[in-house]
Amino acid sequence: MSPRKPAPRSRRERPAKPALTYDGIVATAVRVMEAEGLHRVTMRRLAEELDTGPASLYVYVANAAELHAAILEDLLGTVDLKPVRAKGDWQDRLLSVLGSYTRVLFAHPVLASSALVARPVGPNYLAVVEAILALLHEGGAPDDQAAWGLDALLLVATATAAEQSARQENVAATDEHQALVAALHDASPKTHPRIAALSDELVSGTPRTRLDWIFRAVVNGTLNTPR
Numbered sequence: 001m002s003p004r005k006p007a008p009r010s011r012r013e014r015p016a017k018p019a020l021t022y023d024g025i026v027a028t029a030v031r032v033m034e035a036e037g038l039h040r041v042t043m044r045r046l047a048e049e050l051d052t053g054p055a056s057l058y059v060y061v062a063n064a065a066e067l068h069a070a071i072l073e074d075l076l077g078t079v080d081l082k083p084v085r086a087k088g089d090w091q092d093r094l095l096s097v098l099g100s101y102t103r104v105l106f107a108h109p110v111l112a113s114s115a116l117v118a119r120p121v122g123p124n125y126l127a128v129v130e131a132i133l134a135l136l137h138e139g140g141a142p143d144d145q146a147a148w149g150l151d152a153l154l155l156v157a158t159a160t161a162a163e164q165s166a167r168q169e170n171v172a173a174t175d176e177h178q179a180l181v182a183a184l185h186d187a188s189p190k191t192h193p194r195i196a197a198l199s200d201e202l203v204s205g206t207p208r209t210r211l212d213w214i215f216r217a218v219v220n221g222t223l224n225t226p227r
Helices: 022-036 043-050 064-078 090-107 109-115 123-138 143-169 173-185 193-197 207-224
Strands: none
Touching: 022 043, 022 064, 043 064, 064 090, 064 109, 064 123, 090 109, 090 123, 090 143, 090 207, 109 143, 123 143, 143 207
8 A cells, every 4th residue: 555645735824925025125135245245145145035036036126236236225324414414514514424425335345346336226325415415505515516526525435445345355455555655665766756755645644534635625626626
């Protein structure tokens, strides 16, 4: 007598999977990125995490680039925008907002490089843009110059974070920096007089003070450079 086959389990007895949503996919992508790295945030990996097929995800997210932009948009919700409504010098408050934006990318260095090309379009990104424009307007920047200055300020912040990301991944970064410092200090006054005169200044300051100076230089250029 052949053994009895187990009775098929009714689908009604299985726990129902949560319905797929855009927000749920993005939240899962952020969780995977923080645990495993951005390189692991693929449609296949998310489908595995969400117990579905990759094709189901394309209904909500077109491709990996759009997914990375969505992750960035989610993280931009943590940028501190309170300085916009605070008291004090408008440039100091603008630097506080830009510094917070930069630190968000520093905290997720792999995403920083992606942020150079990712284009978030959600409410968090718009809130950051509005904050920067509001502070430039408060400082008297002409509207057309503020519109272009915004792009330069965000590019500086994003590129700085991306550079930091690359240095963190490069085990030889410290040796390379020391070699650069040595090359600048050893430059001959005969062949490279300006480098020789400024060798100490070229490598002076901390990353934070240099970044703040660059932000102020861009802000001042935005105020004073007609389009």
